[in-house]
Amino acid sequence: MAMNPAERWQAVRSLRRDAPRDRFLQMGLLLFVGLCLGSWLFLDVDLRHPITGKSRFAVKPTFLDDAIPFDLRHRDEAGDWRLVWDTGLFWRWLGRTVAETGLDPFDLLPAEERPRSNALADTLALSVLAIVLAALMSLPLILPAAKNVALLEAFLPADRDVSRLERTLRRLAFAATRGLLVVMRSIPEFIWAFVFLIAFGPVALAGILALAIHNGGILGKLDSECVEDMDLRATRALSALGASKNSVALVGIGPRLMPQFLVYFFYRWETCVRETAILGVLAIRSIGFHIDHAFAQFQYDRAIVFILMNSLIVIGGDLVGTAVRRRIRGGGNLAA
Amino acid sequence: MIPSVAIRRTWGPTSTFLLALGLATFLALWQLDFLGGSFSAPGGLSEFRRFFAAALRPTMTSANTGTSILPDLREALGTTVFVAFAAMGLALVVGFVFGCLASESLWERDPVVMETAVGRVAQRALLPTWLVAIRAVMAFLRSIHEIFWALLFTALFGLSLVCGILALAIPYAATLGRIYAEIIDETPRDAARAIRGAGGGRAATFLVGLLPRAAGSILSYSFYRFDCALRSSSILGFVGFTTIGLNIRTAANYDHYQEVWTYLYALFALLVATEVLSGALRRRIAAWR
Numbered sequence: 001m002a003m004n005p006a007e008r009w010q011a012v013r014s015l016r017r018d019a020p021r022d023r024f025l026q027m028g029l030l031l032f033v034g035l036c037l038g039s040w041l042f043l044d045v046d047l048r049h050p051i052t053g054k055s056r057f058a059v060k061p062t063f064l065d066d067a068i069p070f071d072l073r074h075r076d077e078a079g080d081w082r083l084v085w086d087t088g089l090f091w092r093w094l095g096r097t098v099a100e101t102g103l104d105p106f107d108l109l110p111a112e113e114r115p116r117s118n119a120l121a122d123t124l125a126l127s128v129l130a131i132v133l134a135a136l137m138s139l140p141l142i143l144p145a146a147k148n149v150a151l152l153e154a155f156l157p158a159d160r161d162v163s164r165l166e167r168t169l170r171r172l173a174f175a176a177t178r179g180l181l182v183v184m185r186s187i188p189e190f191i192w193a194f195v196f197l198i199a200f201g202p203v204a205l206a207g208i209l210a211l212a213i214h215n216g217g218i219l220g221k222l223d224s225e226c227v228e229d230m231d232l233r234a235t236r237a238l239s240a241l242g243a244s245k246n247s248v249a250l251v252g253i254g255p256r257l258m259p260q261f262l263v264y265f266f267y268r269w270e271t272c273v274r275e276t277a278i279l280g281v282l283a284i285r286s287i288g289f290h291i292d293h294a295f296a297q298f299q300y301d302r303a304i305v306f307i308l309m310n311s312l313i314v315i316g317g318d319l320v321g322t323a324v325r326r327r328i329r330g331g332g333n334l335a336a
Numbered sequence: 337m338i339p340s341v342a343i344r345r346t347w348g349p350t351s352t353f354l355l356a357l358g359l360a361t362f363l364a365l366w367q368l369d370f371l372g373g374s375f376s377a378p379g380g381l382s383e384f385r386r387f388f389a390a391a392l393r394p395t396m397t398s399a400n401t402g403t404s405i406l407p408d409l410r411e412a413l414g415t416t417v418f419v420a421f422a423a424m425g426l427a428l429v430v431g432f433v434f435g436c437l438a439s440e441s442l443w444e445r446d447p448v449v450m451e452t453a454v455g456r457v458a459q460r461a462l463l464p465t466w467l468v469a470i471r472a473v474m475a476f477l478r479s480i481h482e483i484f485w486a487l488l489f490t491a492l493f494g495l496s497l498v499c500g501i502l503a504l505a506i507p508y509a510a511t512l513g514r515i516y517a518e519i520i521d522e523t524p525r526d527a528a529r530a531i532r533g534a535g536g537g538r539a540a541t542f543l544v545g546l547l548p549r550a551a552g553s554i555l556s557y558s559f560y561r562f563d564c565a566l567r568s569s570s571i572l573g574f575v576g577f578t579t580i581g582l583n584i585r586t587a588a589n590y591d592h593y594q595e596v597w598t599y600l601y602a603l604f605a606l607l608v609a610t611e612v613l614s615g616a617l618r619r620r621i622a623a624w625r
Contacts, residue, residue: 022620022624025621028617032559035418056493056494058493063492126364129365132357186604186611190571194574194585208371275481277481295487307488315475
């Protein structure tokens with residue numbers, strides 16, 4: 001069925017006219033795109049160096065000097081550093097640098113006397129404890145933050161028939177839980193860690209607590225959305241059989257949504273591994289401490305090795321997480 | 337009363353995971369000496385008390401100069417927001433290209449391609465290699481945290497906001513690319529196949545048959561990512577860029593805890609407001625879809 005161009009245009013116009021429109025969304029989108037493109041105008045972006053006038057992206061020569069592996073660095077006649085390749089020396093240097101992450105970075109004793117403390121293992125351990133604590137924190141918040149459970153829609157009409165006071169209190173508790181989750185997750189773990197470090201000193205607990213609060217907020221949100229999307233027939237059937245609300249939650253909701261919860265759990269764990277590393281910048285024992293320390297001492301050769309070591313465990317965490325999520329559920333879409 | 341059958345039936349792979357998790361938790365605690373010495377603030381409890389007492393008395397007056405910190409605050413918040421937007425602008429473009437190139441749907445095997453020998457080789461041998469390669473590149477770019485990119489760029493080019501923006505844009509582009517690819521691959525392909533079957537070109541198939549249906553999720557995820565970009569942008573200040581983290585860190589170094597709390601509260605307000613706004617936009621996208 002061929003249309004002439006005029007008819008086709010008409011059809012397109014009418015389709016467009018009838019399409020649902022959302023002014024708020026349109027304006028939001030317009031503003032978002034406009035600011036993404038236009039924000040450069042508001043920033044003091046110096047593409048030239050303020051003193052030398054050279055391009056900002058002219059690599060500082062000192063970087064290249066300091067990025068040459070230390071053992072392969074030699075001065076030439078002109079007094080400049082040059083790379084003299086020697087495979088044996090390179091591997092020895094690499095081994096020594098990697099081994100350094102197995103020593104306690106806080107101790108300034110010579111290498112042989114320093115206590116052992118594996119930075120990679122510490123990073124992983126911190127991330128595991130953080131995500132477990134995050135899950136424990138989010139657990140009591142999931143149901144109060146799910147609208148259908150908090151406002152009793154998940155139960156039989158008889159159970160929903162509560163006094164006006166209780167209804168108001170339930171609404172308040174629901175709003176408060178949602179608000180708490182927003183505050184928990186909208187403050188970055190790094191800021192939480194900064195606050196806790198001032199309060200507790202440079203200890204693992206500060207980092208764990210920081211990661212746990214932020215990720216607890218995210219898990220609470222994702223999990224409660226999951227509960228809201230749940231099919232309510234099972235919970236209503238259970239409550240028709242006389243099950244109390246706690247029993248319904250324990251039997252009708254928990255086990256059924258656990259796979260989905262675990263998907264989110266592993267997704268956030270992957271992020272935790274990545275974020276644990278940067279807490280080292282705040283002097284928490286993780287691989288990030290070595291990275292930051294190397295940068296601070298202009299030892300870029302070592303910094304690069306430590307960054308790559310960190311990449312290894314982050315990618316490792318990614319692979320484990322993806323594999324587990326795929327096993328739990330056919331796919332692993334994180335965009336939900 | 338909980339029916340006992342229900343309990344017995346809950347033991348499955350999920351429970352095995354939980355058991356493994358318990359073991360992992362124990363090992364992690366063991367690695368960290370069961371959190372021994374978990375309270376070692378240099379100033380002891382008094383510092384703890386002083387810091388949290390200041391939370392109740394945030395100040396607008398700088399203890400150094402005696403003038404108002406409002407201009408500093410405004411400028412720092414502005415920089416934080418604009419750095420996040422600038423980085424998102426770059427990351428969206430690069431991430432979109434990454435996402436399309438890394439999606440299986442773009443390269444979907446179909447009769448037209450499989451007719452030629454070159455097409456068959458490309459489909460069977462090159463495609464899997466290509467997908468693994470581009471995903472590995474994205475995984476690598478993502479695995480280096482924006483803070484480390486920032487340290488690296490600062491060492492390379494000196495301290496400049498451009499470096500901060502680039503540092504933010506690179507891992508974000510890779511993350512967006514990964515998720516965009518997942519979204520595109522989860523989009524139903526019936527429309528695309530119909531277009532291809534009716535003789536549409538590869539580009540038309542992808543752009544008209546697939547993308548419009550993925551657009552809602554892509555947009556929604558982009559808004560979410562902006563929240564993250566704002567958080568990361570504020571943190572970049574801790575390694576020297578002029579976002580609000582710098583003000584927080586500087587004030588804390590001077591022990592001006594009341595100022596620290598002013599900056600923290602301003603940042604909290606900004607982040608919560610953004611979260612609420614982007615949440616509203618995302619809900620509307622879901623309704624509009």
